[in-house]
Amino acid sequence: MFYREAGQFKTSYAADQTVFPIVQDRWGVAAMVAIAFVGVPLVASEYMLQAVLIPFLIFALAAIGLNLLTGYCGQVSLGTGGFMMVGGYMTYKLTTTFPDVNILIVFVFAGLCAALVGFVFGLPSLRIKGFYLAVATLAAQFFLGWTFNKVGWFYNYNPSGTITAPPRELFGITITGPTASAEVRYLVVLCIVAVFAMMAKNLVRGRVGRSWMAIRDMDIAAEIIGIQPIRTKLMAFTISSFYCGVAGAMMVFLWLGSAETEAFDINQSFLVLFMVIIGGLGSILGSFLGAAFVIITPIILTNAPPMFGIDLPIDLQKHIEIMLFGSLIVFFLIVEPHGLARLWQIAKEKLRLWPFPY
Amino acid sequence: MSDTTTISRGQAAAEDNRPPILRVNNIEVIYDHVILVLKGVSLAVPEGGIVALLGANGAGKTTTLKAVSNLLRAERGDVTKGSIEFEGTSIDRLTPNDLVKRGVIQVMEGRHCFEHLTIEENLLTGAYTRRDGRGEIQKALEMVYEYFPRLKERRTSQAGYTSGGEQQMCAIGRALMSQPKMILLDEPSMGLAPQLVETIFETVKSLNEKEGVSFLLAEQNTNVALRYAKYGYILENGRVVLDGEAEALRQNEDIKEFYLGLSATGRRSYRDVKHYKRRKRWLA
Amino acid sequence: MTENTRKIGNTLLRVDDITLSFGGVHALNGVSFEIKEHEILAIIGPNGAGKSSMLNVINGFYHPQKGTIAFEGRERKRMRPHVAAEQGIARTFQNIALFKGMSTLDNIMTGRMLKMKRSFLWQALYWGPALKEEIENREFCEKVIDFLEIQAIRKTPVGKLPYGLQKRVELGRALAAEPRLLLLDEPMAGMNVEEKEDMCRFILDVNDEFGTTIALIEHDMGVVMDISDRVVVLDYGRKIADGSPDAVRANGEVIDAYLGVSHE
Amino acid sequence: MLYDVLIAPFLDMADSPVFFAEVVIVGLLTGVMYSLVALGFVLIFKASGVFNFAQGVMVLFAALTLVGLMEHGVPTWLALILTVVIMVVLAYGIEWFMLRRLVNQEGIILFMATIGLSFVLQGLGETMWGSNVKALDIGIPDASFEVSGILLNEFDLFAAASGAVLVAVLAVFFHYTRIGRALRAVADDHQAALSVGIPLKTIWVIVWAVAGMVGLVAGIMWGAKSGVQFSLSLIALKALPVLILGGFTSVPGAIVGGLIIGVGEKVAEIYWGPLFGGAIENWFAYVLALVFLLFRPQGLFGERIIERV
């Protein structure tokens, strides 16, 4: 009864096109933002920030990136890990070469490098489709992994090939490196993710997003009504890789602190793909929900048995955990193949009709 | 509301002394747990009958047919109320495979051929449930080719590359291959050339007369449908709003107006409609 | 019923000696005809005659082995479909080709894709010129929506709309592009009389009010006879007749190949 | 540099033709080993349109079950039979818990579901049989011998032969039987298949069970090389380029793709690898497959992708 849109009329098309047309939603979102920016840093423990929230946000950004490509443009990619790798390594290379450049600008440039690489590996999508394309993007994943492992220039020829985030400051506060506090890193990540998420939302509700979705839903028809598949797909690859690149940069610099190529291996690509599908293809909100599900569920599953005083051998516990996680994935897909975002939408729909069933 | 007295509402077919081969009792269908599409539909098809299911787009014709053939579940739809009986036994719980074995087969709207299989392979899949040997199946195949010579010409083409009409023929032919007792035909005439529409309905008629196959057909082409069917139901907004003998329906003023495009002076021209708009419905 | 108050102009599109085959199948065999400005041309023929293939050739999706196409006098042999779209050719499809994951409004907005030019950076900000452009085009689409009387389904995903409405949305998408030439592939298949009447009304209005040239494929002879100015008949890849509806209806070859028994 | 890349490797090949022949033969034999894994994918994709991410884990699961049983003192032949039975039961379970509830969903959704499945199977296998390495020896001979300077291994030959037999049998099955036709129909359109009375559930159980058995064969061959352990599931990654090169839907494609990838990556690694610091074969396989795809987007033998409006 409380969740009603009745009586909320739009008087202009602009008003009708805002992201959250319903008043209740706007308040809800405002509250969420306030909590995220003010409440969380005040109360969350370091473990919470470092092991849960920061990775959640970073992966959410990567998931948004992949969602633009897969969810909106319909091009399945398994190269996400590779594009994130480009972001991570290029940030390292750039910031060690130009230590005085603001680190956020470095992130953007690293993202652009990833975008360029994404562009190149997007070229086959002009001919190759569906799962063939998905497997073909693995070429990017493996090739990039090999390159960053092999070419010493990217990691300044240090003997192990591992990159480590050096300390960098923003407005006089250290935001990267070991001495940067978890709260500060969390806030930086949050700001970046919030800005890029908003931009992604804007993109997908405008012309660009519509052309992506048209290609996704029926590429031939799209071409016949005048959408150029080449440009559209490549733009999706480029922008998506940019997002992944920035996410990769943040992963090294604001979360892990150091990384080798294995941190961006193929499992990474799969992980982000899970998030996108579980969260909901073609939904920015879904990217967040998916990331939350994939990052947080295992943590809950790991920490739950001890909390209830169940003391299982750790390997058995882990096995049960992955079985549960797998079953949950299947369960959610059965309940709602279109992801958590759709589930949320249906819940809202029911709320709107409440107390009537339909 | 109609005022024609020859038309009764409800399960008029029950008056027929033969027991109906198919009876749908007051079913309700919900998609996705929220979208209520059928709101209590009842109908009956007598043994050896041809029954037409008419109605505007979105009235729920396809949904009704799918409810009968149990294909709803694959679309996340559910029959939440009512029951469906075939030859006196309830078929709510049967799988589509069981139904085909019992002799109920559906021709789906929108063709649904197996794109990558050739026309002939498509037809052969229709005989999947048959166990009476290659010879019989070959005979059935010949029969289908006789009805649709065009298919014979294109037998080795992949169905995905055939024209819309060819696919439609293929879908109908495929259903015939299973030697059904009852066919649920969903918009058989859609996209077919006039000549072919007649052919298909003639086929329906001859199958009905010679082999005793019963038909439940959902059609937009009211004109033809009512010529061949013996009984008709009009569906609107998920409800049966009118039913009766085909002949009686053809005489009904409302049907003439809205479904046959006839006005008092004969057939209305499509060019004239431009000048007036009218909306009238039996039920809002 | 073909008396015509509209001014039929010069040749808008001419196809000449088009031959198209797929492996052994000859879909089109030396077909030539022309479409004149502002007219409504119906293309009819038995199933598999090559009607849809003809439309595909016109908007560049199929590339004929032989023959030329001239649009507004400019001749072309091969081109990508989006080029045809840019020249002002829009169409609907026999098997509905809507973008299933999008709402009605978004589908119609895709029709205006070619009219929107702002770069993606502006789009990402959704502000300034991008917003202005978006609103302008939205206004146009709302006009189309009003015209087709589909206001109620503006925000519904098209995938689950009933067939007839989907056809209407598809028409809307084509109209949104403000085409010079509109190709309709069986726009009225699967509709009942009432809905066909609506559809006819839209087609005639578009033709009347915007002067859009229309080529349509249809199997319902009632519709063809009533609304078209001229009829082209194809039979297994060949053109067997071309003329006024009445003349075509009386043509013996057409009756044999297509109509069967004479049609009411 | 250009000389090193474009000419020197060929001179090298010409220099010692016997060694080159050996490289090619090893490539072919390895290729068949890849095909064995790829076959499992093809089966399921062809018959239900599902890209089965869990195939790798199924290989592991089958091998684990076999070794696990043998470790508990079950004789080899009985263990083999029991494993087959367990794979059938597993197929049944997968159908019941998962597939039948996801009828008519898009490919990517089913793909995701199989990822969930792979987690479950991995957990299940390791819970039942432990995570340690287990040696697998079911008595296949494993001696090396030299034929005119070329070193061959009995085991590799045996593996290649079983791969070839499997492919032949499956290819015939798909093309010439009623069930084979039904399988392909299901892959095209679940709903239409249902409507003509093809029992989706039975079909799925059959396919998954057969894929499980193919997985068992792959598991035996690979497990004998590396021991049975978690990593066995990762060979799926080596099968993917084979799969796209041959075409997702083609049984013979799996074997031809395997041979091409096998020879290609070995030749590349040995003659070009040293120029780039080695370990190029992994990505090279994918790039090779990619190049083929640019010319044939559906793989060498895959079904043409139908594009119509």
Next chain:
Amino acid sequence: PALAQGDQFFPMLVYRTGPYAPSGIPVANGFRDYYTLINNRDGGINGVKISFEECETEYNTKLGVECYEKLKNNGSTGASLFNPYSTGITYQLIPKAAVDEVPILSMGYGRTAAADGRVFEWVFNFPTTYWSQASAFINYVAQQEGGFEKLKGMKIAHVHHNSAYGKEANPTLEALAKKFGYKLTLLAVDHPGQEQKATWLQIRRLKPDWVFMSGWGVMNQVAIKEAASINFKMDNFVGNWWSGSDADVIPAGKGAVGYKSATFHGPGAAWQVHKDIVKHVYGGDESKAKANNVGEVLYNRAVVNAMFGVEAIRTAQGKFGNKAMTGKQVRWGLENLNITEARLKDLGMEGFTRAVKVSCIDHETGGPIVIQQWDGAKWSIVSDWIPTLRDVVRPMVETAAANYAAENKITPRTCN
């Protein structure tokens, strides 16, 4: 933090599942058993009971970080020290450890440069490192061949995992190749290493005199099997200490007979400490002990590792009193650790491993290695303790450490 009484908490990052579980399980069991032994036999470290908690990492760096965050503040004084047992996780934790003041003991793995205690105050990698090990391997080859002069013109191949870990030995081997004139071929094998036919074909063509391997996980098993199938002489095939566990040789069956690997402790369960473990941890049940990997190579390594940790705490207690030590105090203990042969005898480890003396400047000690060989049923030691070539390795360590310090703006401390 409350220093009073309370347990000494040892965090355990383990991997009992995932691709490296076969290595992770014996390691985890070794730690667990040694801690339990100390509690059961001695009543703790000088009366301070040990508590420990396992956290599963699956050998995945991200989960490693999560576990670190989860465990670092547990127990009455926080985590004593971390043994990451993964080079990737070690790299990850090195910068964090200094900030959180928790020492890291990456025994024989991790970042080799951490041997320079001036830059890496909180990280220890004694008794020896990858670089030292590689130099000792060359030393061993020289011994076998009859002197360093014999190395000239010899062909040596390094088959390595294509990762940070696998590549660690390369610079050392290259430096030594320059010095002694042998011809070095580097052959990288990509993760996971299930398929190595190309690598071994190259070896078959190259016919190297010796092959050194830095493998991990399934790569080892396959390499040994492939080496056997090209009939490579197993006596000349030496793995590093992560390529010589029981799990590595068992799948290869008879083919593995003769395969060698480096190590820095004895194999088998015949040592006194094992007898104590069987008695105090397993209540004398030998078969149960065996089922829990007692006596396996990686189990033994974990016992040595656990012993170092415990002894470091004992050392710290000598300065700070018999109570639970904080991370900072444990660090002091590690840096002043001096385990003599006599002490080893007390611990039941005489001959099992070697004496170690850590210092501020040297966190590695560059201890010697031994070579063990597989005879088809068990590992046995087949060499004396082979010294490392410190004159080559140490300068390299210092350069690498200085680079790291410069890049991360660390001012090295001065020792003494």
